[in-house]
Amino acid sequence: xxxxxxxxxxxxxxxxxxxxxxxxxxxxxxxxxxxxxxxxxxxxxxxxxxxxxxxxxxxxxxxxxxxxxxxxxxxxxxxxxxxxxxxxxxxxxxxxxxxxxxxxxxxxxxxxxxxxxxxxxxxxxxxxxxxxxxxxxxxxxxxxxxxxxxxxxxxxxxxxxxxxxxxxxxxxxxxxxxxxxxxxxxxxxxxxxxxxxxxxxxxxxxxxxxxxxxxxxxxxxxxxxxxxxxxxxxxxxxxxxxxxxxxxxxxxxxxxxxxxxxxxxxxxxxxxxxxxxxxxxxxxxxxxxxxxxxxxxxxxxxxxxxxxxxxxxxxxxxxxxxxxxxxxxxxxxxxxxxxxxxxxxx
Numbered sequence: 472x473x474x475x476x477x478x479x480x481x482x483x484x485x486x487x488x489x490x491x492x493x494x495x496x497x498x499x500x501x502x503x504x505x506x507x508x509x510x511x512x513x514x515x516x517x518x519x520x521x522x523x524x525x526x527x528x529x530x531x532x533x534x535x536x537x538x539x540x541x542x543x544x545x546x547x548x549x550x551x552x553x554x555x556x557x558x559x560x561x562x563x564x565x566x567x568x569x570x571x572x573x574x575x576x577x578x579x580x581x582x583x584x585x586x587x588x589x590x591x592x593x594x595x596x597x598x599x600x601x602x603x604x605x606x607x608x609x610x611x612x613x614x615x616x617x618x619x620x621x622x623x624x625x626x627x628x629x630x631x632x633x634x635x636x637x638x639x640x641x642x643x644x645x646x647x648x649x650x651x652x653x654x655x656x657x658x659x660x661x662x663x664x665x666x667x668x669x670x671x672x673x674x675x676x677x678x679x680x681x682x683x684x685x686x687x688x689x690x691x692x693x694x695x696x697x698x699x700x701x702x703x704x705x706x707x708x709x710x711x712x713x714x715x716x717x718x719x720x721x722x723x724x725x726x727x728x729x730x731x732x733x734x735x736x737x738x739x740x741x742x743x744x745x746x747x748x749x750x751x752x753x754x755x756x757x758x759x760x761x762x763x764x765x766x767x768x769x770x771x772x773x774x775x776x777x778x779x780x781x782x783x784x785x786x787x788x789x790x791x792x793x794x795x796x797x798x799x800x801x802x803x804x805x806x807x808x809x810x811x812x813x814x815x816x817x
Contacts, residue, residue: 473728473731474680474726474727474728474731474732475726475727475728476680476724476725476726477490477717477725477726477727478490478496478724478725479724481496481498481507481509481724482496482497482498484498484500484534485497485534485537485538487512487538487541490671490717490719490725491669491671491717492669493513493514493645493647494511494512494513494514494669494671494719495511495512495513495514496509496510496511496719496725497509497510497511497512497538498510499525499526499531499534500526500528500530500531501526501557502526502528503773504774505682505722507722508523508525508526508557508558508721508722509523509719509720509721509722509723510522510523510524510525511523511673511719512538512542513644513645514644514645515547515548515644515645516544516645516646517543517544517545518544518545518546518547519542519544519545519546519547520546520547520548520549520550520644521546521548521549521550521565521569521571522550522551522552522664522673523550523551523552523557523558523675523721524549524551524558524559524560524561524562524564524565525557525560525561526556526557526560526561526625527556527560527561527564527625527626527627531561532561532564535561535565535568536568539568539569545569545570545571546565546569546570546571547571548571548572548574549562549565549566549569549571549572549573549574550574550575550636550642550662550664551573551574551575551579551662552579552661552662552663552673552675552676552721553576553579553657553658553660553661553662553675553676554575554579554580554582554583554586554658554659555658555676556622556625556626557721558675558676558721559575559579559583559626559629560625560626560627562629562630563627563628563629563630564628566630572632572633572634573630573632573633573634574633574634574635574636574642575633575634575635575636575662576635576636576637576653576660576661576662577635577637577660578658578659578660579658579659579660579661579662580630580633580635582658582659582660583626583629584629585691586622587620587622587623587626587629589620589623591691592689592690592691592692593689593690593691594620594622595615595616595618595619595620595621596616597690597691598615598689598690598776599612599615599616600690601689601690601693601783602615602759602779603803604803604804604805605757605758605759605779605782605783605804605805606757606758606759606760606804606805606806607758607759607775607779608759611772611775614772615772615776618772621773621776636651636662637651637653638651638652638653639651642664644666647666647668647669648666648667648668649664649665649666649673650664650665650666650667651663651664652664652665652672652708652711653704654675654677654701654704654705654708655697655700655701655703655704656684656686656697656698656699656700656701656702656704656784657676657677657684657685657686657701658676661675661676661677662675663675663677663678663708665712665716669717670713670715670716670717671716671717671719672708672712672716672717672718672719672729673719674718674719674720674721675720675721676720676721676722677701677704677705677708678705678708678718678720678729678732678733679720679721679722679723680718680720680723680724680726680732681723682722682723683736683739683740684701685777685780685781686698686701686780686781686784686785687777687779687780687781687783687784688780688783688784688787689780693783694787694791695784695787696787696788696791697784697787698740698784698785698787698788699788699791699792702736702737702740705733705736705737706733708729708733709729709730709733712729713729714727714728714729714730715727716729718732740785743765743785744785744788744789744794746764746765747761747764747765747782747785747786747789747795747807748789748794748795748809749809750764751795751807751808751809752809754808755798755800755806755807755808756806756807756808757804757805757806757807758779758782758783758786758805758807759779759782761782761786762775762778762779762782765778765781765782765785766778786807789807790807793810794809794810795807795808795809795810796808796809796810
């Protein structure tokens with residue numbers, strides 16, 4: 472089965488498209504190569520629930536103001552899937568505008584605060600040192616040092632309180648029960664929401680129709696097997712949810728076909744893993760030295776950050792699967808070598 476796109480055209484700025492009874496799609500711009508995010512409004516009796524908030528930009532705030540003025544009732548809750556700026560960025564501002572409480576998982580709320588405050592192994596200085604250990608050159612490292620905290624610039628203010636949601640919880644909206652599904656790998660405790668009665672999954676960034684979600688390893692958890700966690704989360708979703716479920720992703724178009732999309736993502740990552748494994752056969756390689764294997768294009772500083780995190784995630788996966796071995800050279804750079812099968816080592 473291939474993916475099916477029941478809504479081939481996204482909403483224009485300030486427009487709402489009803490994609491299921493009481494579920495409305497709106498789209499906001501992003502100042503990146505990935506130039507949009509999908510946000511969701513859920514009818515909740517006489518009020519409304521917002522799912523994800525958008526990037527903190529004056530144009531996005533103006534669009535939200537227009538939308539809030541059109542709504543025929545108050546915003547009762549603001550649900551955020553995870554801590555990234557395009558999802559959490561305007562939460563504080565929307566809380567001020569609407570008086571609505573914020574609902575998140577603890578892992579995402581607390582990660583937002585440690586990243587913003589650059590403590591506990593999170594932040595620019597820790598990331599720069601992590602990338603140095605993985606072989607990134609001095610010129611590109613200097614750009615990260617000069618840039619400082621990209622997160623603090625992208626998220627001007629963070630909420631100080633929230634209502635916690637966790638795996639297995641049920642969120643009642645408009646007489647329907649939304650099951651909280653937790654995924655790992657893209658962020659610490661990413662929340663997706665599934666409504667069995669409507670057969671709708673709000674997938675956040677965990678399941679996207681055309682692009683592969685960024686999977687990165689952070690300096691605070693240098694040995695994390697984030698790619699394995701991500702793929703296992705997708706497998707769990709594919710087992711539990713019906714094939715005909717309508718998926719509402721944060722980027723791209725709404726689609727049906729969870730199982731074939733998960734299979735495609737497995738194949739994509741295995742192809743990337745094999746390419747990295749082959750590249751480590753002749754001589755030990757660093758994550759920085761393998762960026763061109765994963766990304767055959769020029770990368771700016773912002774893209775290099777994601778690319779390094781992704782390369783480390785794939786290399787950690789290969790090492791922990793016994794397909795590569797890790798060593799540290801005289802300069803303190805981590806390198807990976809192809810691991811020979813036991814029979815070939817004699």
